[in-house]
Amino acid sequence: MKSVVNCGLVALCFLVLASCKREAEVRENQVKNSMELTAADILGNPNYQAISYGGYRQNTRDIQPTFEELKEDLRILEAMGIKVLRTYNVHLYHTSNLLLAIRALKKENPDFEMYVMLGAWIDCKDAWTDMEPDHQVESSANAGEIAQAVLLANAYPDIVKVIAVGNEAMIKWATSYYVQPRVILKWVVHLQKLKTEGKLPASLWITSSDDFASWGGGEKQYHTPELTKLIEAVDYISMHTYPYHNSHYNPEFWKVPESEANLPDIEKVDAAMIRAVAFARSQYNAVSEYVKGLGFDKPIHIGETGWASVSDGFYGPEGSRATDQYKQALYYKLIREWTDAAGISCFYFEAFNEPWKDAANKTGSENHFGLFTEDGQAKYALWDRVDQGVFKGLTRSGKPIKKTFGGIKDSLMRKVLAPPAQNEKTQAH
Known part of the structure; x- marks a missing residue:
């Protein structure tokens, strides 16, 4: 009897060890596969949906x-x-902490x-001080x-696949902090040099994420020799639209044309949203044409685009009326x-509302670009995912993922306004 028990214990130990070995092999293969997968494999691949977070x-x-x-957030995003x-x-x-x-x-x-x-x-x-920003000189904090981005990229090569130098850092309407293209170029070249020296993963892609105009798709003031050098230096272009x-700022595409004046309001809205995407495509194409005109063949992806669901200003009821969850x-x-059909990665802006962005104005549009509210309610764009049960068992701040408006579409649609007519003046503030 004793020998039978001993044999059973030996067999059990063998099974446990074998199971641990298999688990270790799975984790090792997972890390290996993550290491082998590069930005070139991910960007433009519709199986790798992207979002700003x-x-x-x-x-x-x-x-x-x-x-x-x-x-908690990562589990929600993975589920969608x-x-x-x-x-x-x-x-x-x-x-x-996110990487951890x-x-x-x-x-x-x-x-x-x-x-x-x-x-x-x-x-x-x-920048961001009581002093006048000096747009000709970069911050000493850069x-x-x-350096910290380099440390993190080297510490997490299986996760970090791209470094973006700056966010809307060249566009001149970013009056609080914008820099000259030569600053972005300097740091992009620095990072590319680290790659050639083996001090960063060779497969890591380097870019800058900026407005379409900063990439040559708009005014000629941005068509500078420094921009040409920057386009040559990056691995791909990350543009915002x-x-x-x-x-509000260029409403010709948005306002209802005379040919649609007699349509029901919801049809006016649907038509305007189709025009909105056509507008984004036109900005993408403008950047593509400029880059190709310089003789470069660079991948171009969308680093930001999005639509707010609440606004009390330029985009609200007294303004362009662009803002609601339906739109x-x-x-x-x-x-x-x-973007999926065209092989373009789109880092949609953004995953969750971030109320710090316009803390003094709760209904400011910058607080409401998320597909989820700050307390984890899924906005209308994700109601179908809630119905499918993809968020079942998941929470944000301890609250289950539920639909906004209590899931009552009629309540949501009462907030939906058609865009102004072509000749209509708005009174935005």
């Missing part, structure tokens, strides 16, 4: 999301099919897959931001359809 749930960034809150996140800076704990959270989830579940486009924030001298904002949902659907 900030996990801030309060009206200040002084309150950083916790490690568990980041994991997102596999690539875009971040914006590395000087706060948010990004380094991704690694933790990968250890917990070998099937969990998430990659990062790591943003390094770039400023001019005296060097530290780049916002028909939403242009519904946001339709834009999200149409922009995904176009």
